[in-house]
Amino acid sequence: MTHPYIEHLLKDHKKQRKLEKKLIKAETREDKEKYRQKLYDALYPHIEGENASIFDFLVKKGDEAKAGALEAMQEHHVDRVLLDELMALDVDDEVFIAKAKVLREVNNHHLKEEEKEHFPRLESLASEEELDALFEAYESAEHEVEE
Ligand SMILES: [Fe+2]
Numbered sequence: 001m002t003h004p005y006i007e008h009l010l011k012d013h014k015k016q017r018k019l020e021k022k023l024i025k026a027e028t029r030e031d032k033e034k035y036r037q038k039l040y041d042a043l044y045p046h047i048e049g050e051n052a053s054i055f056d057f058l059v060k061k062g063d064e065a066k067a068g069a070l071e072a073m074q075e076h077h078v079d080r081v082l083l084d085e086l087m088a089l090d091v092d093d094e095v096f097i098a099k100a101k102v103l104r105e106v107n108n109h110h111l112k113e114e115e116k117e118h119f120p121r122l123e124s125l126a127s128e129e130e131l132d133a134l135f136e137a138y139e140s141a142e143h144e145v146e147e
């Protein structure tokens with residue numbers, strides 16, 4: 001059975017994919033602003049939470065797990081740069097949709113790697129108790145951003 005922590009991360013990914021799609025399809029100023037904010041609110045805490053839990057754990061494991069985790073955290077960094085730039089743009093700016101599409105491409109590549117590589121690796125390396133603790137670490141980092 002999939003641990004609730006992993007289930008939670010997968011549910012977040014589903015939400016991110018849905019919001020990215022809605023943002024790219026948005027036509028009115030109102031919708032572009034709405035979905036940009038919703039995507040920001042979904043993505044930012046997720047990134048902070050993952051850095052403080054799964055990737056902190058995998059970095060400590062060393063070797064291949066560490067190398068992969070460092071790469072994933074660099075992808076988080078690129079996500080944040082693009083997200084911050086998107087937040088600073090006027091939604092009618094000619095690069096708005098182009099930037100939103102690139103964010104989606106970068107993030108979807110990242111989500112796929114997490115789901116195919118990092119989550120299975122975590123499940124094979126961490127005990128039930130460790131997964132419980134990582135879920136707690138994830139949620140406290142996530143809430144810190146939201147406050
Ligand atoms: Fe991530």
Ligand SMILES: [Fe+2]
Nearest residue numbers: 009013050114
């Ligand atoms: Fe993720």
